[in-house]
Amino acid sequence: MSQETSLRFIFEDTDIRGDFVRLDESYREILRVHDYPERVADLLGEFLIASVLLSGTIKYKGRFVLQIRSQGKIPLLMVEATHDKKIRGIARLAEEGATGPDISADDDFSMLFAKGTLVVTVDPIDGEQYQSVVPLVGNSLETCLAHYFAQSEQLETSVKLAANGVNAAGFLLQQLPVQEVPDKKSRAAQWDHHLILGQTVKPDELLSLEGQVLLQRLYGEETIRLMKTEDVIFQCSCSAQRTAGALVVLDPAELEDLFDDLGTISMHCEFCQTEYDFSRETLAELVRDGGTTH
Ligand SMILES: [Zn+2]
CATH class of the missing domain: 3.55.30.10 (Hsp33 domain)
Incomplete structure (x- = not known):
């Protein structure tokens, strides 16, 4: 029980x-x-x-x-x-x-x-x-x-x-x-x-x-x-969508540099330890979806 x-x-x-x-x-x-x-x-x-x-x-x-x-x-x-x-x-x-x-x-x-x-x-x-x-x-x-x-x-x-x-x-x-x-x-x-x-x-x-x-x-x-x-x-309120939201507030040039250097960018949720990996393509996709759902 x-x-x-x-x-x-x-x-x-x-x-x-x-x-x-x-x-x-x-x-x-x-x-x-x-x-x-x-x-x-x-x-x-x-x-x-x-x-x-x-x-x-x-x-x-x-x-x-x-x-x-x-x-x-x-x-x-x-x-x-x-x-x-x-x-x-x-x-x-x-x-x-x-x-x-x-x-x-x-x-x-x-x-x-x-x-x-x-x-x-x-x-x-x-x-x-x-x-x-x-x-x-x-x-x-x-x-x-x-x-x-x-x-x-x-x-x-x-x-x-x-x-x-x-x-x-x-x-x-x-x-x-x-x-x-x-x-x-x-x-x-x-x-x-x-x-x-x-x-x-x-x-x-x-x-x-x-x-x-x-x-x-x-x-x-x-x-x-x-x-x-x-x-x-x-239940953690983090999601790939929200984490992507935190990334796209970075300076676009800085973000490009990160992708050039790393290929994928990993973001880590401190609350639940979930790891989110973004490639240029997945990030762009999430941002596009985010734009239509909010
Ligand atoms: Zn989390």
């Missing part, structure tokens, strides 16, 4: 919703195409979960991208989730000697991402992309996101995240616009109550329990309406 799901729910008679996400195989697949130190694999898991949870808070179709750029041992960590729950992610490690930087299990978040910024991008299929950039605060992705929500969200939002290189899981609580509970004090009290209960969850509970079991354990007294479950899969 696949437990690869996002489980959405609402607490009855409140304006609070939740989403529980757990990744097993999709997370392991992403790790299989890379060779990351353990600590990086854990962080990547937390980021992937966060991207799935946050993509669920957005109303329209498109891509949600979460990345940290830094001057630390991990200059870039980037994950994406689409509205239909396809995920991908990478980490770029600083060059340090032949085997890359030495990253150990207890390396500090703020050190790995020294002088980092968190970049949140929403890229709708129809519509303008928008981006928020916030400095890193605290010593975990959870705290960074709490800071981000405090700055940008009108509605109270909280996430819990856990990952161990095999599974990744997390859950989100978010206030809904006023509907059931118009009274400000009651609304705030309800939020605090649900938040406090949610904060008691331990990483190993998140990682090992199924969504419904976990909800029962955390919120046994509350009436919960389950909304829907959705599968999450690892």
Whole structure:
């Protein structure tokens, strides 16, 4: 049985919703195409979960991208989730000697991402992309996101995240616009109550329990309406067409020189490690097709 799901729910008679996400195989697949130190694999898991949870808070179709750029041992960590729950992610490690930087299990978040910024991008299929950039605060992705929500969200939002290189899981609580509970004090009290209960969850509970079991354990007294479950899969959005698109923005003369020197040009997708080879003819063909399909 696949437990690869996002489980959405609402607490009855409140304006609070939740989403529980757990990744097993999709997370392991992403790790299989890379060779990351353990600590990086854990962080990547937390980021992937966060991207799935946050993509669920957005109303329209498109891509949600979460990345940290830094001057630390991990200059870039980037994950994406689409509205239909396809995920991908990478980490770029600083060059340090032949085997890359030495990253150990207890390396500090703020050190790995020294002088980092968190970049949140929403890229709708129809519509303008928008981006928020916030400095890193605290010593975990959870705290960074709490800071981000405090700055940008009108509605109270909280996430819990856990990952161990095999599974990744997390859950989100978010206030809904006023509907059931118009009274400000009651609304705030309800939020605090649900938040406090949610904060008691331990990483190993998140990682090992199924969504419904976990909800029962955390919120046994509350009436919960389950909304829907959705599968999450690892699927890279790269294609020969898109990669060709990246090549043709090069200076035509430069491109000609490359073909003269190499015969075929190889392009490599960092996310899924797929190799795309283009000859002059295949590139021209893809560009021609691209012109008619878009
Ligand atoms: Zn790819």
